[in-house]
Amino acid sequence: MNHRAVSLALLGGALLAAPAGAQETHRVEISAVETDVPIDNSGNMRHMWTFDGAVPGPVVRVRQGDTVDFRLHNDSESQESHSMDFHAARVDVLEEFAEVSPGESKEYTFTADYPGVFIYHCGADAMSEHIARGMYGVIIVDPAEGYSEQYPEPDREYVLVQGDLFEAGSSPDAITMGRNWEASLINGKVFHYSPVHDPNASLVLEGKPGERVRIFYVNANVNESAALHPIAGIWDRVWDNGNPKNVRHGMQTVEVPPAHGAVFDLVAPDDRPTNNAIVDHRMRHALNGAVSVIMFHDDADPDLGRGDKLTPR
Numbered sequence: 001m002n003h004r005a006v007s008l009a010l011l012g013g014a015l016l017a018a019p020a021g022a023q024e025t026h027r028v029e030i031s032a033v034e035t036d037v038p039i040d041n042s043g044n045m046r047h048m049w050t051f052d053g054a055v056p057g058p059v060v061r062v063r064q065g066d067t068v069d070f071r072l073h074n075d076s077e078s079q080e081s082h083s084m085d086f087h088a089a090r091v092d093v094l095e096e097f098a099e100v101s102p103g104e105s106k107e108y109t110f111t112a113d114y115p116g117v118f119i120y121h122c123g124a125d126a127m128s129e130h131i132a133r134g135m136y137g138v139i140i141v142d143p144a145e146g147y148s149e150q151y152p153e154p155d156r157e158y159v160l161v162q163g164d165l166f167e168a169g170s171s172p173d174a175i176t177m178g179r180n181w182e183a184s185l186i187n188g189k190v191f192h193y194s195p196v197h198d199p200n201a202s203l204v205l206e207g208k209p210g211e212r213v214r215i216f217y218v219n220a221n222v223n224e225s226a227a228l229h230p231i232a233g234i235w236d237r238v239w240d241n242g243n244p245k246n247v248r249h250g251m252q253t254v255e256v257p258p259a260h261g262a263v264f265d266l267v268a269p270d271d272r273p274t275n276n277a278i279v280d281h282r283m284r285h286a287l288n289g290a291v292s293v294i295m296f297h298d299d300a301d302p303d304l305g306r307g308d309k310l311t312p313r
């Protein structure tokens with residue numbers, strides 16, 4: 001059976017929003033695949049360890065109270081054991097998050113008890129190497145109560161995952177200690193959405209003047225926090241961990257530690273087209289890949305930031 005096709009089909013279904021109040025069970029299947037993937041807009045390839053063959057792995061989306069029936073399959077071509085640590089799960093690290101050998105599978109079930117945006121990552125030894133080589137992704141847990149005055153419905157949604165790129169062949173110890181650091185990846189690529197910094201960047205985030213755009217942000221760096229700022233804008237609201245109860249207003253720069261997430265709303269001026277650059281204001285990160293341009297204009301692609309286009313690729 002083609003596990004990747006199965007998991008993508010299931011995840012496609014999971015992306016459809018459930019009606020408020022209904023509790024569902026989501027069958028989610030993800031494969032650990034060691035493969036070459038492009039790490040920039042020029043198509044330069046790097047041997048990475050991935051979930052479902054891409055960095056980051058697929059977006060999993062459920063509602064608070066839902067059950068996730070999860071299956072991790074470690075591809076038979078893998079050289080390494082891998083595991084799956086969902087930060088949205090309350091389970092046993094020794095059982096559910098145990099390593100899976102090449103060619104083997106493991107299933108476990110959890111309920112998504114807390115709303116928010118959570119990282120998932122491989123926890124196999126050495127964990128820093130497995131994360132730095134690309135084994136991470138996002139699970140969004142929408143609040144059970146749905147949208148509210150405190151957590152308004154956005155016009156568009158994007159998922160941004162930031163990670164490290166280390167020089168090829170870096171040892172686990174070098175990665176852990178921060179040596180051989182090369183660049184920042186946004187959704188798996190250096191300057192993925194920044195034609196300002198990379199003329200080969202063909203994608204940007206888009207919205208229309210006056211729209212509320214929601215960014216589900218996760219920091220998958222091994223060691224370093226991110227300082228998220230929307231250049232030429234102000235975060236209208238920020239929810240720490242993406243939980244509607246953890247709201248802050250009118251923020252300029254918000255620190256997101258490694259293996260954490262936050263939800264950021266940007267409301268564009270409604271009287272003119274504007275552009276913002278969402279940066280990790282830690283300049284070492286910004287100037288080495290962590291810039292994402294968002295353009296607000298009347299001709300914005302109506303499909304971007306909606307349905308299954310939360311992670312433009």
Ligand SMILES: [Cu+2]
Nearest residue numbers: 082122124130
């Ligand atoms: Cu792994």
